[in-house]
Amino acid sequence: MTATLKDVATRAGVSTSAVSRTFTDGASVSLKMRRKVEKAAAELGYSPNFLARSLTTRRTKLIGLVSNNFHNPIFLQVFDLFTRGLQDRGLRPLLVNLSDEVDPENSLRMLQQYSVDGAIVASSTLPPVFSKAFRDQKLPVVHTFGRYTSSPDVHVVGIDNVEAGRMAARELVQRGYKKVAYLGGPQLATSAQDRLEGFENELSRHPEITHSHSYASAYSFEAGRAEMLRLLKENPAEAYFCADDVLSIGALSAVKDMGLRAPEDIGIIGLNDMEMSGWENINLTTIHQPIRQIISSSIELMVAMLDEPDRYPEARLFPCRVVERGTLRPRP
Amino acid sequence: MTATLKDVATRAGVSTSAVSRTFTDGASVSLKMRRKVEKAAAELGYSPNFLARSLTTRRTKLIGLVSNNFHNPIFLQVFDLFTRGLQDRGLRPLLVNLSDEVDPENSLRMLQQYSVDGAIVASSTLPPVFSKAFRDQKLPVVHTFGRYTSSPDVHVVGIDNVEAGRMAARELVQRGYKKVAYLGGPQLATSAQDRLEGFENELSRHPEITHSHSYASAYSFEAGRAEMLRLLKENPAEAYFCADDVLSIGALSAVKDMGLRAPEDIGIIGLNDMEMSGWENINLTTIHQPIRQIISSSIELMVAMLDEPDRYPEARLFPCRVVERGTLRPRP
DNA sequence: ATAATTTTTGCAACCGGTTGCAAAAAAAAC
DNA sequence: GTTTTTTTTGCAACCGGTTGCAAAAATTAT
Structure with a gap:
């Protein structure tokens, strides 16, 4: 034809x-x-024909874009930035939805069958074993929003979640809250663990402040809402660090449902600074995660790795900052 | 290796x-x-190796998933459903972001270079010329959320936007609003045009009700908010049909900003029923668009076309329904 | 046991390209 | 105008598979 x-x-x-x-x-x-x-x-x-060409050149210019976050609105932006960034460099994203996948085997085989040049794993909830499995097959891989370690197995780009946890704690301390808590995402998400670690680490310097923690079942509105409803019925803290904005928004909804107000009755600080957190009817105080930089850096790293597959794995972490809006009481 | x-x-x-x-x-x-x-x-x-195989079989099992909607949260769900649905059938989505693209040429060539078996165009704002260009190259194409015509050029799956417009109008009429208006998305989006057509068509049966219309610059929160702010400063209607939920949420934000309340001062009805419309702090009355059916039907159609490429183009439309929440005054 | 039929297997050409190598052509040097 | 050097070109093998065809092997019928 x-x-x-x-x-x-x-x-x-x-x-x-x-x-x-x-x-x-x-x-x-x-x-x-x-x-x-x-x-x-x-x-x-x-x-x-690119595919015929790829047989001899051994380059398909196909990049596996692997994720399991299809419920957190921030990921729409993530996909937007990734697809455009890759396209601009002549690469093509092959989207892989790992939502219910527990075993890396299938996805790995699939990526191999399509001879992708590399894989970007964009997820903070996927266990590191996934990206490691890819790497073990000599497939260049970048784990975006992955966990930082000082000697990483694979390239990691994201924020320092531990530091973000500290930052949230400092913020609550400065505003004079005496009883605070952490509301995390799925317990097995490394991001949730690390944020808690930083949070508690910082608070250990303030023995006068009591703190506790619990986990929502997912990074989602409903999960945040359900968990906050449960907390409010017991013995709630004065302020919560919710490990994600969408979780925070769910929590806020629970607060209002119980006839309480933020920040007057309950303070909430989120993490991500997604677009809708700035919407007037949400107006969430949160920690900004520099998505654009994270993603363009991930792509750069991937491009670099295509030329130099044995590049030594590095971690690229970007600083966060607090965005003050209306769900935390003002600093004294 | x-x-x-x-x-x-x-x-x-x-x-x-x-x-x-x-x-x-x-x-x-x-x-x-x-x-x-x-x-x-x-x-x-x-x-x-699938790609080597595809050389002789002439089947790559690659499907171009083409869209320009990377700002409307509903599309995250759309991508979720598409990727899973395609994966379940052994097909692989090659994601193409057409956000700033005005010319079908590039994207078309790219899809050809990767020998995709078909293309799903998921957009209500992309001009029909895109999907037509694909079809003209004998590429099986389904235009999801496309415009209905009685003799379509390409397969179309979605809702009857004209009927949805009528439905919104009926709803406002039944609730006794005497002065209503339509707040559309980008004027060139066929969906925005059709919804307006239906809206006005229904209202023409009620000469006692005055109506007007205007357009936001995009299907986005900010655009909806900006347009509604402008409207409220002039001579606002009693109730608005916003052509999309995210637009409605922006409009709601404007309403509150001006010190007004919904539904007491201004009524709003949206369209889509995206997840967050049900969130307690939004609680938007809206018209539900059956996304799951639309997408699974689109995939089915694509699969059918792979076996029978010359299948006669059809339009598959799904019925909508009103979801009553808190932004429209109750029926008398 | 033999013939007829059916199933399984390997050969070799092909899918749409790329590339090392040597020959041919062009350019530069003498 | 030759000779040397450089550039351009075509041949043919290859990338990793599939498939029509005929031969070989296994079944079935007689």
Whole structure:
């Protein structure tokens, strides 16, 4: 149906190699030849078949974009930034939804079958074993929103979740809260664990402040709401650090449901600073996570790795900052 | 690096065809042969290269998932459903972000270069010329959330936007509003046009009710908020039909900003019924669009087309229903 | 046991490209 | 105008598979 290399060669009266070379940059073709070939190609509407090409070049320019976060609105932005960033560099995202997947095997095999050049794992809730499995197959992999370790197995780009936890604690301390708590995402998410660690670590310097923690079942509105409802019925803290904005919004909803107000009765600070946290009817005080930088850095790293697969794994962490809005009482 | 067909053949001491056949279902292989090959394959960790295979079979099982909606939270759910649905059928979504794209040429060529088996265009704001360009290249295409016409150029799956507009109008009429208005998305979006058409069409049966319309610059919170702020400063209507939930939420925010309340001062009805519309602090009365059915039907249609490419284009429309929450005054 | 039929297998060509190598052509040096 | 050097070109093998066809092997019928 569509024109092939051979068709163009025949039409231009040249060898197939010549045609191939005009479409490979850096190859040796005379100007005259190039003209001839390009003319024939244009007449036939030819453009090279990337997949056939990939057989010999061993480059598909396909990047597996692997995630299991399809419920947190922030990930729409994540996908937007990733797809555009990859496209701009001539790469193509093959989207893999790991929502219910527990075993890396299948996804790994699939990525191999499509010969992706690399995989970006965009998730803070996927266990590290996933990205490690990819790496073990010599597949270049970047774990975006992954866990920081001083000697990482795979490239990690994100924030220092421990530090973010500290930051949240400091913020609550400064505002004079005496009884605080952490409301985390799924307990097995490394991000949730690390944020708690930092939170408690900072609070250990303030023995006069009591603190506790619990986990919502997912990074979702409903989960945050349910957990906060439960907490409020018992013996609630004065202020909560919710490990994610969407969780915070759920928690806020619970607060209002119980006839309470934020920040007057209950203080809440989130993490992410997603677009809707700034919406007037939400107006959440939160810790800003620099998504754009995280993603463009992830892509850069991936591009670099395509040229240099044995690059030593590094961790790239970006600083966060508190965005003050209306759900925490003012600093004294 | 990874084992190839030939490696397996050598190891098992059989021909490459034999190996190929064991991995092609429906091919003729004796049980004994299959055993032998599978053993060798397992030992080498072999699995067939889909792209090489696609060269001869002319099937890549790659589906272009094309969209320009990366700001409306409902599309996160759309991507979730599409990716899972496609995966479940052994198809792989190649995500294409058309956000700033005005010319179908590039995207079309790219999809051709990767030999996708088909393309799903998921957008209500992309001009029909895009999907038509794909179709013209004999590429099976489904336009999800596309415009209904009685003799469609390409397969369309979605809702009857005209009818949805009527439904919204009826709802406002029944609740006794005397002065109503339509707040649309980007004017060139077919969905925005059609919803307005239905809205006005229904209202033409009620000459005692005055109505007007205007458009927000995008289907986004900010755009809805800005437009509603403008409207409220002039001569606002009693109730608005906002052509999208995220637009409605922006509008609601504007209403509160001006010191007004919904539904007491201004009534609002949206369209989509996205998850967060049900959140307690939003609580938007809206028209439910059956996303799950729309998407699973789109996938079914695509799968059907892969077997029968010249299938006559059809339109599949799903009925909507009003979801009553708290932003419209009750029926009398 | 032999012939006829069916099933299984391997050969070799092909899918749409790329590329090392050597020959041919063009350019530079003498 | 030769010779040397450089550039351009085509040949042919290859990337990792599939598949039509005919031969070989296994079944079934006689």
